[in-house]
Amino acid sequence: MRHAIVARPIDVAALLAEVTVDANGAQSVFVGTVREQNDGRAVHGIDYAAYDEMAQTELGRIVLEAVARFGTTDIVVEHRLGTLSVGEVSVAIAVGHPRRAPAMDAVRYIIEELKRRVPIWKREHYVDGTRGWVEATTSAAAVGAAHEQPGDDEVSGEDDDA
């Protein structure tokens, strides 16, 4: 397994190859790209910024949780930082497993937890020349709840914009 916060383009095929081993009958991949509009505003690029050290640490925690939950170590996650144009890959997750259901479930788990917990922010560049930080719905009530009420890790109202 491997996770990285990178400042270069993500090679999705290379990630898939990393988790494709003979013991696995299923490989599942999630690819997040910059989309051309958000909340009705035309976007031509996004700056991704992070609290680098914590982002690495938190992403590592999520991967270890996925290993324990889904029973595979064939997991690779990369998230890109910097300025990306529409259509470029911002995040990719590849999981290999002997069976398809846990392969797909693990990918879903990792992207949902990443979006909920990893300290990464995006500032959209709008076609009209303005820029703005994207404010997702994550709050202390959502993330902090895991500390006070183990098991209560449901998040509602997420704007799924990977």
Added chain:
Amino acid sequence: MPQLDVLLFASYADAFGAPSLTVEMPPDATVADLVTALRSRPGGSVLPERPLVAVDRAYAAPGDRVVDRGEVALIPPVAGG
């Protein structure tokens, strides 16, 4: 009183006009105490009542202590993916 350096990012760094702040906090100060202090600073109105706070690169609860516990950071709503 001990001086505490607090890291700021993204919209919070913009609101406070700096990538970090130094605040004086009593030795037994908690995350909640820190938030109360920061909300009274110029730009502090950007903070919700319970913003995310990380201590030593892990999310902290409101009652967690903040002085001499490692790096302290205020985390705006995350938006990775």
